[in-house]
Amino acid sequence: MSLLEIKNVSKIYGDLKALDNVNITVEKGDWVAIMGPSGSGKSTMMNIIGCMDKPTSGEVLLDGVDISKQSNKYLTEVRRDKIGLIFQQFHMVNYLTAVENIMVSQYYHSLPDEEEALEALGRVGLRERARHLPSQLSGGEQQRVCVARALINHPEIILADEPTGNLDEANENIVLDLFAQLHREGTTLIVVTHDPEVADVAQRTIVLEHGRVAREVHNASWGK
Amino acid sequence: MSKRAMFLRMVTASLLRRRSRMLIALLSIGIGATILCGLLTIYYDVPRQMGAQFRSYGANVILLADGAPSLTHSAVQEAMRAFPEEKIVGATPYRYVRMDMVSRQQSFTTAGTDFTQVQKTSPYFSVEGSYPENLREVLVGKEIAELIGVRLNSVMELTYKPAEGAGTQDQANAWGPGASLAGSAEGWGSGLVNVSAVLDGEGRIASVTVDAATQTPEIGGQCEEEAFTSQFIGQSLPIADVDAVSGATLTSHAVLSALNTSVRSDAASNQAKTSSFRVVGILTTGGEEEGYLFISEADMAAMTGDAETLDVVEMSVSASxxxxxxxxxxxxQQEGVRARLVKRVTRSEAAVLTKLQALVFLVTVVVLLLTMICVSTTMMAVVTERRQEIGLRKALGASDGSIRAEFLGEGMFLGLLGGVLGGLFGFGFAQLVSVNVFGSSITFQPLLLPIAVILSMAVSALSCLWPIKRAVQIDPAIVLKGE
Structure with missing residues (x-):
């Protein structure tokens, strides 16, 4: 059984078909990039995979459960338990320190554990910045904190939305290196991006155009 | 770390690290709580405050004679014990007599009173000049002053004459201890037999002198002798029977009758007394007092020879x-004296008090509503400002309940802080109002502090309901793409 199966999914806003009969399968441990120009349906795809929206038709099977038919409450639980989110704008709670931001995720998931949160910060190389507020961190540092936050509850999928969109090249590389490390450890990664460089480091790239899967590319250079 | 500890950490961090916004919310709650607490303090203190105010409108209790011919100082003192000392604002005795101003052929009602007390029970009395402070000084009602044309420092000669036949009308009083008595009655041949007597300390006859010059010396004249008069010594008036001189029955009975109808012969009783008084003040009240003269109790006693009798005592008592x-x-319950409420005053006091409390209550409710609107608006702004954060929290898996709890927690925490501030500043506010409006300080009600805190927490919780509803509706998808 695949970890994530998207079957014949369409999302229609009025006259606009944001997604048109899309089929995607993601296996456990995959690193998949979803690419496409603006308006191709990337964001809608991301919302649906991230359990923040439901398709108009079709099935979204996560661990074999069709989440498209579930209540909002159930979707909240799925977000909390199975998905780690990373955003383009980082999104940290601006009045909480780095470590507290990670603990927020623990708080909603189960129990806050400061030691574990500090360890996660250590993994992204920011242990000494644990007591800093977001305003005292650079963009790259903030995104690394967000990666640590996404990891903390051991989600089945890490879903990243343009994770390097607001980063300079140096920080982009740090974040992509972290992804590679996570992938080696067996984490499933889905990265939505329009940046070919980000897509290139993934195992395979799904290109969306006009709400349809235009092509699926297995990265030839991958792993080399 | 427990969930509760993290909850508190998030709530306090939100308040402490987002100071500017939270200060505005805190300010609105604090000011609301301050005014609320202040108004509540005033609400509870109004009766006491207004009690003092009302007392400036004059006496609300009057002491009068009851069953006795007149009120006495001793009966009044006894009666005053029924009132707690701290509630008595003032008690003014009045003794009213007519006094003549012979030079003008006028007579005026003259009141003997205690001017220190007058100023307490009738603070509305308006005096041009001053209240009498020394003996032989008089306060003249404006009406009289205009009638006879006296001015400040004029001298008025007043004469007190006891009423005609005062003795027979008031025998019991005339036959008081130590009195000198005089009486006369018709004896033999319509001749008047005059008798004078002196009473001892217990009101019994100490000595008797009979003047029977109009009677036959050898017969009725024997009634002048001690052998006859000694029978009256030690007896109390009136005397029932007489041991008559033989052959002089008519004269003997005339002595008895003269004794039994005797009146005071001492100066106080039947001699006119005249004194000069200097006018030190002209009294304007807008009432009947303008037609009176006022002299001190000591002068009144000197003029009438009676320091014990009173007509009325006006009391000003600060009580519900x-x-x-x-x-x-x-x-x-006491003999010889009764108290009467001045209904006009006590009823209007109660009515004004009720209205004032209703007004304060109404203002309190309005302030409560305004505070709620203010806090609600601020919290709404907070929710709007934190849309991204709320979306993030939801994206991270926060349930609606968690979001509610966090905002309610912040609101309650603000309410707690605002309530404590309000409780403290509210007392200051109430004090300010009290001093400026009522001119007296206020008593601190310790119970109002917890009430203020609980009330302000409830108000802020209530004010948060609508903003929280909005917060819960925020779509987690807003965190994507930095919309």
């Missing part, structure tokens, strides 16, 4: 209508 009823009943 119910308390006053109780005091009046207690006075009613």
């Amino acid at each position: 209508a119910e308390e006053l009823d109780g005091f009046v009943d207690a006075v009613g």
Whole structure:
């Protein structure tokens, strides 16, 4: 059984078909990039995979459960338990320190554990910045904190939305290196991006155009 | 770390690290709580405050004679014990007599009183000049002053004459201890037999002198002798029977009759007394007092030879209508004196008090609503400002309940802080109002602090409901793409 199966999914806003009969399968441990120009349906795809929206038709099977038919409450639980989110704008709670931001995720998931949160910060190389507020961190540092936050509850999928969109090249590389490390450890990664460089480091790239899967590319250079 | 500890950490961090916004919310709650607490303090203190105010409108209790011919100082002192000392604002004795101003052929009602007390029970009295402070000084009602044309420092000669036949009308009083008595009655041949007597300290006859010059010396004249008069010594008036001189029955009975109708012969009783008084003040009240003269109690006693008698005592008592009823009943238990409420004053006091409390209550409710609107608006702004954060929290898996709890927690925490601030500043506010409006300081009600805190927490919680509803509706997808 695949970890994530998207079957014949369409999302229609009025006259606009944001997604048109899309089929995607993601296996456990995959690193998949979803690419496409603006308006191709990337964001809608991301919302649906991230359990923040439901398709108009079709099935979204996560661990074999069709989440498209579930209540909002159930979707909240799925977000909390199975998905780690990373955003383009980082999104940290601006009045909480780095470590507290990670603990927020623990708080909603189960129990806050400061030691574990500090360890996660250590993994992204920011242990000494644990007591800093977001305003005292650079963009790259903030995104690394967000990666640590996404990891903390051991989600089945890490879903990243343009994770390097607001980063300079140096920080982009740090974040992509972290992804590679996570992938080696067996984490499933889905990265939505329009940046070919980000897509290139993934195992395979799904290109969306006009709400349809235009092509699926297995990265030839991958792993080399 | 427990979930609760993290919850508190998030809530306090939100308040402490987002100071500017939270200060505005805190300010609105704090000011609301301050005014609320202040108004509540005033609400509870109004009766006491207004009690003092009302006392400036004059006496609310009057002591009168009851069953006795007149009120006495000793009866009044007894009656005053029915009133707690700290509630008595003032008690003014009045003794009213007519005094003549011979030079003008006028007579005026003259009141003997205690001017220190007058100023307490009738603070509305308006005096041009001053109240009498020394003997032989008089306060003249404006009406009289205009009638006879006296001015400040004029001298008025007043004469007190006891009423005609005062003795027979008031025998009991005339036959008081130590009195000198004089009487006369017709004896033999319509001749008048005059008798004078002196009473001892217990009111019994100490000595008797008979003047029977109009009677036959050898017969009725024997009634002048001690052998006859000694039978009256030690007896109390009136005397029932007489051991007559043989052959002089008519004269003997005339002596008895003269004794039994005797009146005071000492100066106080039947001699006119005249003194000069200097006018030190002209009194304007807008009432009947303008037609009176006022002299000190000591002058009144000197003029009438009677320091004990009073006509009325006007009391100003700072108490609620119910308390006053109780005091009046207690006075009613005593002999010779009764208390009467001045209904006009006590009723209007109660009415004004009720209206004032209703007004304060209404203002309190309005302030409560305004505070709620203010806090609600601020919290709404907070929610709007934190849309991204709320979306993030939801994206991270926060349930609606968690979001509610966090915002409610912040609101309650603000309410707690605002309530404590309000409780403290509110007392200051109430004090300010009290000093400026009522001119007296306020008593701190410790119970109001927890009430203010609980109330302000409830108000802020209530004010948060609508903003929280909005917060819960925020779509987690807003965190994507930095919309």
